[in-house]
Amino acid sequence: MEMKVFCNLTPEQASLYKSVVEETTRALEAAEGIRRKGVILAALTKLKQVCNHPAQFLGDQSPLPGRSGKLSRLTEMVEELLAEGDSALIFSQFVDMGERLQRHLSATFGEEVFFLHGGVHAAKRDQMVERFQNGGNGIPRLFVLSLKAGGTGLNLTAANHVFHFDRWWNPAVENQATDRAFRIGQKRNVQIHKFVCVGTLEERIDEMIERKKAVADHVIGAGEAWLTVAHRAFDGRDQTTVRASAGGRFMSKDRAHNWWGAAWVEKLERLAEPSRFAEGEQYARTGRVPAIRFEGRTIAAKVQGPHEPPYMVRISFDPFSREQWDGVWVEVRDRGALASSIPSGDLPMEIQTAFSKVKLRFMPERYVDLHLECACPDWLKPCKHLVAVWLKFARDFDHDPFLVFELRGLKRDELLAILRNRQRAAVPEPEEADAEEEFPEVAVPMKLAALPADPEAFWSAPALPAASPESPGRLLLDDDVFERLKNWPGVESQFHQIYDSVYELASLLCS
Numbered sequence: 001m002e003m004k005v006f007c008n009l010t011p012e013q014a015s016l017y018k019s020v021v022e023e024t025t026r027a028l029e030a031a032e033g034i035r036r037k038g039v040i041l042a043a044l045t046k047l048k049q050v051c052n053h054p055a056q057f058l059g060d061q062s063p064l065p066g067r068s069g070k071l072s073r074l075t076e077m078v079e080e081l082l083a084e085g086d087s088a089l090i091f092s093q094f095v096d097m098g099e100r101l102q103r104h105l106s107a108t109f110g111e112e113v114f115f116l117h118g119g120v121h122a123a124k125r126d127q128m129v130e131r132f133q134n135g136g137n138g139i140p141r142l143f144v145l146s147l148k149a150g151g152t153g154l155n156l157t158a159a160n161h162v163f164h165f166d167r168w169w170n171p172a173v174e175n176q177a178t179d180r181a182f183r184i185g186q187k188r189n190v191q192i193h194k195f196v197c198v199g200t201l202e203e204r205i206d207e208m209i210e211r212k213k214a215v216a217d218h219v220i221g222a223g224e225a226w227l228t229v230a231h232r233a234f235d236g237r238d239q240t241t242v243r244a245s246a247g248g249r250f251m252s253k254d255r256a257h258n259w260w261g262a263a264w265v266e267k268l269e270r271l272a273e274p275s276r277f278a279e280g281e282q283y284a285r286t287g288r289v290p291a292i293r294f295e296g297r298t299i300a301a302k303v304q305g306p307h308e309p310p311y312m313v314r315i316s317f318d319p320f321s322r323e324q325w326d327g328v329w330v331e332v333r334d335r336g337a338l339a340s341s342i343p344s345g346d347l348p349m350e351i352q353t354a355f356s357k358v359k360l361r362f363m364p365e366r367y368v369d370l371h372l373e374c375a376c377p378d379w380l381k382p383c384k385h386l387v388a389v390w391l392k393f394a395r396d397f398d399h400d401p402f403l404v405f406e407l408r409g410l411k412r413d414e415l416l417a418i419l420r421n422r423q424r425a426a427v428p429e430p431e432e433a434d435a436e437e438e439f440p441e442v443a444v445p446m447k448l449a450a451l452p453a454d455p456e457a458f459w460s461a462p463a464l465p466a467a468s469p470e471s472p473g474r475l476l477l478d479d480d481v482f483e484r485l486k487n488w489p490g491v492e493s494q495f496h497q498i499y500d501s502v503y504e505l506a507s508l509l510c511s
Contacts (some may be wrong), residue, residue: 007069088161119145157186261398280387303385319409327358339419347401
């Protein structure tokens with residue numbers, strides 16, 4: 001049974017909440033660009049801390065009782081369940097709040113309270129879980145857990161109450177945490193309590209969570225049936241906008257058969273954080289993405305984690321407008337060749353140049369080019385699940401050049417109609433060049449003299465003769481010049497023949 005516990009702010013909390021809102025408003029007026037996002041994210045965290053307890057927001061060790069509506073209500077409910085002999089799991093996304101809850105509950109009820117967070121050693125964690133599960137006199141009945149450290153991989157069926165002291169943005173994360181009590185061996189009814197502060201940001205978070213759950217139930221509520229859509233062959237016949245791929249081996253950049261397939265993988269490799277890209281490769285390699293669905297401009301799939309239900313992943317692109325597509329076609333010199341090559345599985349690189357000329361990105365270059373969604377708790381995108389889906393879809397992408405255009409909103413039948421209806425752009429033929437004068441090839445033997453032993457002798461030579469005033473327009477050097485140069489170390493008498501031929505050819509090329 002799930003219930004929402006609505007709590008009021010204390011006067012101290014309400015005052016702090018108002019101060020944070022006013023401070024954020026002033027900061028937003030002075031911030032620009034990406035700094036505005038940073039201000040908003042920081043404010044969200046501060047407001048959630050105020051809703052939990054003023055001491056968490058202030059970061060001090062001040063007394064806890066009587067200052068938080070949430071904490072007061074939690075204390076009342078824990079007192080009742082302990083009187084009934086029940087046990088409880090209490091989740092918080094903040095480690096520092098978890099520490100405060102542990103101290104407060106232990107001091108209030110005079111018994112040991114466990115607290116599990118990411119800094120707890122594995123051996124101690126296993127010991128706490130074993131003691132909590134065994135029960136009995138003197139065994140802790142309250143278990144405080146951080147949402148990330150205790151939300152997966154644990155079996156805590158000794159508890160029949162689950163408290164979510166603060167709310168996380170992703171309903172899947174909360175459900176995973178709740179499932180710690182819904183494991184094999186649970187013989188009692190489990191009650192779930194989700195705390196929400198009235199009139200605050202937490203009400204908005206709760207509304208957003210409910211919308212996400214409704215969308216998820218609508219999309220995948222029918223089980224796995226949506227993954228069985230037939231993947232039609234790319235033969236140009238009746239194609240649908242919905243296709244599913246059974247996947248097979250994932251494709252790395254080195255395994256790509258075509259340049260656009262390699263570019264697809266390379267672009268994500270540049271955008272993704274290296275460790276997440278490596279983990280995503282491992283997920284794709286080990287079959288964690290059983291099938292992929294491509295509908296319209298959206299790539300959708302489920303990624304199976306090691307223990308929990310699969311995560312829902314979606315990747316989509318912004319479409320190009322009709323005017324933008326028209327600009328691309330203007331830059332394509334031979335549309336007929338493009339129309340004949342794409343159905344045969346080929347895509348000339350000229351199309352990439354055409355996109356660049358109209359300042360459009362053929363492949364995603366920045367985060368703004370993509371819409372990435374994953375139900376996992378990882379805040380950094382693309383996460384490993386998105387990377388795995390991207391790499392699995394790369395196999396289809398590499399073999400079907402139509403997908404390049406469909407991702408940007410242009411269906412294959414529309415693409416072929418456009419290319420077939422447009423005439424080839426007029427490209428002026430190059431003028432026939434005049435016949436060039438042929439120069440006979442003369443093999444001129446050269447024999448380089450040995451360098452002089454004295455370095456000073458290498459740089460000394462008779463002065464060159466002055467230019468003859470009788471022939472000021474002559475371009476080539478006279479023979480007497482070469483006669484004088486023959487005393488220069490390393491210069492032979494045949495040098496002037498080579499000079500004449502090279503000079504004439506260079507003059508013709510420059511004229």
